[in-house]
Amino acid sequence: MIYPITVFGDPVLRKVTTDIDQNYKGFEKLIEDMFDTMYNAEGIGLAAPQIGLTCRVFVVDLSPLGEEEPLLKDFIKAFINPHIIEKSGDKVLMEEGCLSLPGLREDVLRYDTIRMKYLDSNWQVHDEVFTGFTARVLQHEYDHLEGVMFVDYCSPLKKRILKGKLTDISKGQVTTTYRIKVPRA
Ligand code: NI
Secondary structure, three states, X not given: OOOOEEOOOOHHHXXXXXXXXXXXXXXXXXXXXXXXXXXXXXXXXXXXXXXXXXXXXXXXXXXXXXXXXXHHOOOEEEEEEEEEEEEEEEEEEEEEOOOOOOOOOEEEEEEEEEEEEEEOOOXXXXXXXXXXXXXXXXXXXXXHHOOOXXXXXXXXXXXXXXXXXXXXXXXXXXXXXXXXXXXXX
């Protein structure tokens, strides 16, 4: 099932999500639906609040970048109950977009390296270090689980410039190739 994607202005995108356990109803379907919804929108990552849920889950598929970066070729993963336990390395500036902020792209400063504990979709525990582009995407998705969106990192001046666009997005006055759930509809 393909969900409509929540956009800026929806309170669910500002909630801190909660860990789930193996009793979570419809878990396998949830993961499948999240991947389907992400692929339908041509995204490389999708977090549960983007389909209106407050569980601590996100999915990522970096395989489209496999041509430039062979290590990413098979990077298709669900992250359950992820918790970043360390950020390190240099801070790197790079442009980001987000399915919940259609039409916006802004530079975001993020750490180059993170260490994250999480469960995979088979409930196996992982404690891994990620770097570079992977670390960037994981930090972006992780932020969604903490109620944070990339525009939050913009300077006060930039935020003022973006205000009109953000209001448009929250009213659904934006063009997307995927269905969105408009908070002020
Ligand atoms: Ni996003």
